[in-house]
Amino acid sequence: MDHRILAVYAIAAASTFHPVPGRAECEVSSGPKTGALVELYTSEGCSSCPPADRRLSHLREALDPAADVVPLALHVSYWDYIGWKDPFAQVGFGVRQKHLAEANRLRTVYTPQFFVGGSDFRSSGRALRDEVRRVNGTAATASIQLKAASSQKGVLALSAEATAQAGAGPAALYLAVAENGLVSKVARGENGGATLLHDHVVRAWIGPIPLTGGSARMRREIELPPAWNRARLEVAAFVQDESTGKVLQAIAALHCSGSPDPIVSAPQL
Numbered sequence: 294m295d296h297r298i299l300a301v302y303a304i305a306a307a308s309t310f311h312p313v314p315g316r317a318e319c320e321v322s323s324g325p326k327t328g329a330l331v332e333l334y335t336s337e338g339c340s341s342c343p344p345a346d347r348r349l350s351h352l353r354e355a356l357d358p359a360a361d362v363v364p365l366a367l368h369v370s371y372w373d374y375i376g377w378k379d380p381f382a383q384v385g386f387g388v389r390q391k392h393l394a395e396a397n398r399l400r401t402v403y404t405p406q407f408f409v410g411g412s413d414f415r416s417s418g419r420a421l422r423d424e425v426r427r428v429n430g431t432a433a434t435a436s437i438q439l440k441a442a443s444s445q446k447g448v449l450a451l452s453a454e455a456t457a458q459a460g461a462g463p464a465a466l467y468l469a470v471a472e473n474g475l476v477s478k479v480a481r482g483e484n485g486g487a488t489l490l491h492d493h494v495v496r497a498w499i500g501p502i503p504l505t506g507g508s509a510r511m512r513r514e515i516e517l518p519p520a521w522n523r524a525r526l527e528v529a530a531f532v533q534d535e536s537t538g539k540v541l542q543a544i545a546a547l548h549c550s551g552s553p554d555p556i557v558s559a560p561q562l
Contacts, residue, residue: 322436323433323436327410327431327541329410330408330409330543331349331421332367332393333346334367334390338372338484343484345407350491350492355422368386370387375482376482385498392538399413409421409428410539433541435532436455437454437455437544438455439453439528439529439530448515449528450515451514452513453468454508454509455532462534462536463536466502467498468528469497469529470527471495471528472525472526473525476490499513504532527546527547
């Protein structure tokens with residue numbers, strides 16, 4: 294798995310956001326309620342995935358205005374063999390999907406597959422909005438502080454601290470860097486001839502970082518590949534119970550590089 298960057302996405306409604314004048318820098322701290330991590334496991338080689346990709350892209354606009362949601366798109370590589378190699382896929386994302394499936398006592402994985410707060414989610418319609426609302430209404434059992442700053446030389450500096458309440462299971466901190474506004478012209482496979490648009494695509498992943506004695510701390514500098522659009526990156530972090538897969542807290546840092554929000558409209562959920 295590419296450990297160069299982590300994608301973290303947070304909602305200002307439940308966290309404190311501190312822009313730093315003159316620098317592409319931001320800082321977020323989690324609040325008393327639980328942010329809803331929404332993970333979509335997807336592939337450009339899957340003909341049923343584009344509608345799910347669009348649903349994730351417009352997720353925030355389709356939820357309650359104050360919803361605290363952290364959407365991440367994790368592209369898996371296990372469909373590459375059927376004719377199209379997904380340029381955003383990482384083998385490690387399939388490994389994570391399998392781990393979450395086992396924690397949820399599922400016999401198989403599939404695409405597109407949503408997990409909300411670490412739990413398998415298969416309902417449609419307004420059920421997703423209701424589930425995010427339920428997660429947000431739960432008191433958080435972990436806290437996160439996240440800082441991100443990018444330089445003109447193309448280096449992204451990340452630092453994060455996390456703590457979990459006593460009595461929680463074995464927990465770990467994860468971070469990610471995701472990119473919005475990605476476009477692919479698919480030449481072969483089930484989506485051959487289609488132009489696909491993607492948001493919240495995880496480009497790099499850091500973790501798991503075990504919480505020892507109930508806390509963890511991480512600092513890292515990352516060189517941003519030239520192909521990544523720095524104006525459309527977002528950084529995210531979450532704490533997960535490693536035994537159950539349950540997400541104890543999730544936050545995201547938006548617009549750390551002055552990036553515009555690519556989401557312009559919202560479908561009905």
